[in-house]
Amino acid sequence: MSEIILLSGSPSEYSRTDLVLQYAGTKLKQEGYSITHVSVRDIPADDIFNLRFDSPALKELTLLIQGADGVIVGSPVYKAAYTGVLKALLDLLPQDVLAGKTVLPIMTGGSPAHLLAIEYSLKPLLSALKGQSQQGVYFQDCQIDKKQVGNPIIDVNVLERLKKELYYFVETVNRKRDYVL
Numbered sequence: 001m002s003e004i005i006l007l008s009g010s011p012s013e014y015s016r017t018d019l020v021l022q023y024a025g026t027k028l029k030q031e032g033y034s035i036t037h038v039s040v041r042d043i044p045a046d047d048i049f050n051l052r053f054d055s056p057a058l059k060e061l062t063l064l065i066q067g068a069d070g071v072i073v074g075s076p077v078y079k080a081a082y083t084g085v086l087k088a089l090l091d092l093l094p095q096d097v098l099a100g101k102t103v104l105p106i107m108t109g110g111s112p113a114h115l116l117a118i119e120y121s122l123k124p125l126l127s128a129l130k131g132q133s134q135q136g137v138y139f140q141d142c143q144i145d146k147k148q149v150g151n152p153i154i155d156v157n158v159l160e161r162l163k164k165e166l167y168y169f170v171e172t173v174n175r176k177r178d179y180v181l
């Protein structure tokens, strides 16, 4: 069974990014993929801000990512880029932690103004870690309803875009897995 990691860069307790990742995870689970959801909030802040490379939580996360077939990385836009805490966390992981991994970048933002943050901020970061990024999906806050159980995405167009990206994501993950076998 292919392992997919959902990595959320939102420090928010009630996070739209997390809701979108959970929705994607549910869809992939229905297709038989094994899903693990990790948030920056799950890693002790002390470990991140004291640069503890030997932190057990970070070692565990590294092993999870290295053992995965694909990773979906989600982040809210903060001041026109990914969150600082996501960067601080990724700074502590090995520089090639995403080597050979298919990665689907997802961002949520309050306005359409930062639609390209995926292109100019998140993708270059993922590529520096040797990840192979899919196109990605950007959600505006008005397209996500936090109160809607099951599927929080209320805009049909962006929902279609996400479904298409998930299709391409699993297609790439499966192709790579078959090639390795």
Ligand SMILES: Cc1cc2nc3c(=O)[nH]c(=O)nc-3n(C[C@H](O)[C@H](O)[C@H](O)COP(=O)(O)O)c2cc1C
Pocket (backbone or CB within 6 Å): 010, 011, 012, 014, 015, 016, 017, 018, 075, 076, 077, 078, 079, 080, 081, 108, 109, 110, 111, 112, 113, 114, 140, 141
């Ligand atoms: C500190 C901070 C900075 C933000 N900066 C931006 C920004 O530059 N551009 C934007 O479109 N939205 C910005 N937002 C809005 C968030 O990106 C948006 O509400 C997002 O959906 C929050 O995701 P979350 O609920 O997963 O944390 C900012 C929000 C916060 C809290």
